[in-house]
Amino acid sequence: MARMIKDAEIVNCDAQLLRLEGDGSFAELPASGLVIVPLAQYLAQKTALISRGDVGVWFAPDDEPESLGADAASLTLIAVEFPAFTDGRGFSIGRLLRERFGFVGELRAFGDVFKDTMGYLKRCGFNAFVVNSDKNLEDALLGLNDFPEAYQTGLDQQQPLFRRRT
Template identity: 70%
Template sequence: MPKLIIDRQIVDNTATLLRSAEDGAFAAVPAQGTVIVPLAQYLAQKTELNARGDVGVWFAPDDEPELLGADAAALSLIAVEFPAFTDGRGFSIGRLLRERYGFTGELRAFGDVFKDTLNYLTRCGFNAFVIREDKDIGEALKGLDDFTESYQSSVAQPMPLFRRRHAS
């Protein structure tokens, strides 16, 4: 079974990520098990999917978090795709979901995710990571401890270092 990192623990990845067909048709949703559907499918089938339970939503880099809006707060799992290391739009999506739309559940990064990106993803509110298949997940986990302090504010640390030092 594939693995992922959730809250600094390596666990089994039991959720099924569904993708739309090339013609845009939505994927069939299995009767059981946790599924992660594309944002467009969730918006089109929200009532049925919420009644089913065990559903998460995933964002492509060009999806807009405001389309999900306040519904984000009611979900337990949102995933964000990082198709390439050079595409940073997912960082903004994660931060917006946490800070503007009140999402408190599992925020999962998948795609081109590896050790060097984990610290920055955590600063934007991500707490779950599907590591690239060609990378060692145990080694990637160590990336969460690469830095012990940061100057700037973030989702993980809302107060910048100069304010934290002044307060102490």
């Protein structure tokens, strides 16, 4: 079973990520178990997926959090794909889901995720990370604390440094 980082601990990855088929059709849902479906599939099959339970939604970099809107607050898992190190749109998606749409559940980053990005992802509200399989998971975990102080506010620190100084 694959492993990941969640809430600063290494745990087993408990969900199956479904992708669109090659022809663009939706993937077939397994009979049971936690699944993470693409945003388009969730929007098209929302009623059936909600009644099924055990479902999360994943965002591609070009998906808009506004299309999920208030439904974000009712989900327990949202994943955001980072297809390349140079693609930072997922940082904004995570922050918007937390701040504007009231998402409080597990916010999972997957794709090109590694130690150097973990602290920044945490500042944007991510609390779960599926690290590249060619990277050391224990080493990546250390990335959550690479920078113990930040000057500006973030989802992990609500006051700027000058206000926290005594």
